Amino acid sequence: MPIHCKYCNSTDFRISRLRMKDLARLMIFHYPVRCWVCRERIYMSVLQMLRLRRDEKLRRDNGLNVNKIQPS
Numbered sequence: 001m002p003i004h005c006k007y008c009n010s011t012d013f014r015i016s017r018l019r020m021k022d023l024a025r026l027m028i029f030h031y032p033v034r035c036w037v038c039r040e041r042i043y044m045s046v047l048q049m050l051r052l053r054r055d056e057k058l059r060r061d062n063g064l065n066v067n068k069i070q071p072s
């Protein structure tokens with residue numbers, strides 16, 4: 001089930017850079033990501049972050065053809 005941005009309802013995110021204040025969230029396995037559309041920063045679970053990272057890698061490997069990515 002995709003994560004929706006709580007600000008704009010988008011499902012497109014990229015992994016955000018870690019900051020010191022993220023440490024507390026990391027302790028409970030939340031990872032910061034940034035919404036592509038509204039650029040707000042939200043947290044998702046580490047599992048979802050890993051899936052996002054895998055999708056980003058697939059996107060790079062496939063050029064910009066995101067349609068080749070199969071949902072797991």
Ligand SMILES: [Zn+2]
Pocket residue numbers: 005006007008009010035036037038039040
């Ligand atoms: Zn958003």
